[in-house]
Amino acid sequence: MAQRFRLAAAVTAVAITATTFVGTASAFPGAPTTKPVQKQRASVPSAHEVKTAKLNPTAAKDMRHTLETQLTQTSLNLNTAQANAQLAWDALSAAQQRAVRKSEEAAEAKRELEAAREAEQRAGKDLGRIASETYRNGGLNVDPGELLAAENPQEILNRSDVLRHLSDARARDLATARNATELAKQWDAYAQATARAAEKALGEQTEAETKAQKVAAETRVTVLETTADQNELLDRLADLNGTSRAKEAKAFQKREDERLQREFEAAQATQREEEARAQAEAARAEAEREAAEQANTTVDGIERPASVRDTGDTGTQAADAGASDDGAASDADSDGTEEAATPSESEAPAGPSDEELAESQRKAEEEAARAAAEREAAEQAEKQRQAEEKRKQLEAEQAEAAKKAEEARKAQEEAQRKAEEAKKAEHERLEREAAEREAAAKKAEEARKAAEQKAKQEAARAEADRKAAEKRAAEQRAAAKKAEEARKAAAKQAAAKKAKEQAAKKAAQQRAAQQKAAAKKAAAQKAQAKKAATKKKQAARAGAGKQAALNWALNIAGSQGYGYVFGANGPRYFDCSSFVQNAFRQSGISTQRVASAQFTGAPQQVSLKNLQVGDLVFSSNNGAPSGIYHVAIYVGNGQVVHARNPRAGIGVTPISYVNNIYPLAARY
Incomplete structure (x- = not known):
């Protein structure tokens, strides 16, 4: 059965x-x-x-x-x-x-x-x-x-x-x-x-x-x-x-x-860490209660009898x-x-009446x-x-x-x-x-494109008529226009000289601004590189115990032939929780199968602002442990590796890709 x-x-x-x-x-x-x-x-x-x-x-x-x-x-x-x-x-x-x-x-x-x-x-x-x-x-x-x-x-x-x-x-x-x-x-x-x-x-x-x-x-x-x-x-x-x-x-x-x-x-x-921690404790107590209920030997008020082999x-x-x-x-x-x-041995033997009495008593018994x-x-x-x-x-x-x-x-x-x-x-x-x-x-x-094409054709004909009329008018004004063009040419030459001087001045200003911006950007990049190196060292110290799990997870995320299938347990296809379970198994760490149990069963819950490499982050649709439905592994530098969905597969993304992120992480 x-x-x-x-x-x-x-x-x-x-x-x-x-x-x-x-x-x-x-x-x-x-x-x-x-x-x-x-x-x-x-x-x-x-x-x-x-x-x-x-x-x-x-x-x-x-x-x-x-x-x-x-x-x-x-x-x-x-x-x-x-x-x-x-x-x-x-x-x-x-x-x-x-x-x-x-x-x-x-x-x-x-x-x-x-x-x-x-x-x-x-x-x-x-x-x-x-x-x-x-x-x-x-x-x-x-x-x-x-x-x-x-x-x-x-x-x-x-x-x-x-x-x-x-x-x-x-x-x-x-x-x-x-x-x-x-x-x-x-x-x-x-x-x-x-x-x-x-x-x-x-x-x-x-x-x-x-x-x-x-x-x-x-x-x-x-x-x-x-x-x-x-x-x-x-x-x-x-x-x-x-x-x-x-x-x-x-x-x-x-x-x-x-x-x-x-x-x-x-x-x-958010400031709900304490409330979330209390919810986590309640979830753990509920899990312990279910375990105690499984160990109970009473069914419908009837106690389990002693085994026939034991009695x-x-x-x-x-x-x-x-x-x-x-x-x-x-x-x-x-x-x-x-x-x-x-004493009776020295006395005379009992009479027959005593024997008959004893015999009668024995038969009655x-x-x-x-x-x-x-x-x-x-x-x-x-x-x-x-x-x-x-x-x-x-x-x-x-x-x-x-x-x-x-x-x-x-x-x-x-x-x-x-x-x-x-x-x-x-x-x-x-x-x-x-x-x-x-x-x-x-x-x-298709109807819209046909209408646009027709409108373009009509506009082209109107434009041709307009240009022909303008050409005739231009021929009539040709003589007067030559003098005007000569005057305008002189004015244009002067304006061009002035514009060239202004363009040279503006180019010099732009070069100075670009040099200043480049220096500022180089300084920012240097500070950012120093900060990234510090975070990388901290992450390396925090994730040393889970390095085998992280190496396995990152290798899977960067390899071809692996993907996401809901409910799968490997070795080629995983969902979010089975991916975490198989990764942690590489470091000898045992976890539950589903995401909600991986949170409630963790030895420690920490705030997101205290994340370390190897911590688990979760998605919850109601802000509580009971609504947890997704899990990812934090790999440092604001990045997580996780089995996302059938279309995105398994990969490394910013931690912001974790929808409805829960305010507490799990640390094993």
Whole structure:
């Protein structure tokens, strides 16, 4: 059963990853408790609106601001979608681990129950043998007449001791049977409780998978829609500015870098370190509580019974202890009897009436013992019958539950198939609409170019007419113009001489200013180089213990053939947290698998203004450890190395590229 859970976990992880970023995997139920993707579609102005705005400088400025704002919103939509996808994966992994653990507990309880029932059956057979012998021999296996037909009192006492030991052996068998029945009853209750807990965990996993699939589908739709919106907005902006989409995309990326840098500086300047540290402590306490809950042996208020292998012959040992006490008392009685009998040896023998009295007392005791044994055997047989009926009932209930689970699985697969068909239809509809919009835009652009061409032709004809008229007028004014041109030539020569003198003076001033700026720049570069060397030395000292991890990470980032795949664990493809885990493993440092656990499980959390080489920085969508969805390794000089996304891959970037940066870093 545990293997089935593990297989389901692996397949579900691949399905959610593929559905989110590729769109070709089958849908699986499941997912985490996280906020839905909050997306706000960009409102893309039409080509006509942009053309109209170009006629008015103020309107063009407002249009440019609107387009840039909408582009920023598309970037925020993508960041939110990526964060929610990561949180969904983390929550689903936790649900799958709980389901595997509960199923293993249920399987162990079932094995212990079977062992307890086997022990109970063996004890029941021993009890039946005692009842049969008691009935056949009148309460004793040995004839009392033979044991009591002795020639002297000492022999009578010795034979009585034999009878006592036989009785003790039966008492041990009875105690063993009682203990075996009670232990089987306890394991029966505990096995039912663990089975219910496993079924509940399986239901929680199914619910988590359903929610995770919903988040993955929403994320994929967001990626498709946002990418289409970005392309349209960049086209409109290029039309407005008279550039190309590639140039506008480059300018947009530059603005995004500046925005991320501002957010990073604001996060460094915040005063919420204490609050964030308190949240980290609360998260660690929650993790410790979950670990303590996993170590708890109580299920639905039922304590885990002792193992059948650990108890051994507990009932027999208890009966032996009781028999030893009884034996001591019997020995004391025997000693007392001998002391009382010793003086009687010198006296006359007792009369027959005493022997008859002793015989009557012995028979009464034997009858009472036989009745007690028969009653005990009957009670034990009834308990065993009831336990057998309860076991059969439990097996029938388990079979019915398995049947219902199979029916639910088939219904789920049918619903999954329908959801996949609906998703495919939605995808085709979106692609069709995008193609229609692109065709309409292309047609409008062709019409615009045709209109511009026609306008140019008409303007060329008007210009030719105007030039012909000007030429005729120029010929009529030729004589008068010659004198004017001569005068202007003289004036122009004087103006040219003056302009040359002013240009020489301005060139000298510019050379002086350039020399001064060059000296200032050289001094700044020298100071910056000195500062960089100091930071490099500090980073080298701080990251010495993690040098192997840093070397591995930087080598991967600078090599071909490596990339980002959500949920991957290497050796060629990683996501953000598995990249950190594999890097730190090179330095012998063990970390958790997911980003949020890598923060809460760190030995130390530090402020961003105290970063050292090898520290981990994080992204959080709610400003708390519970919202952490991305992790990167700080390599010094304001740079980080991280597995970014499927498009950017693995690389070294400024630390400002870490979206929604969390105000605390983790230090291992």
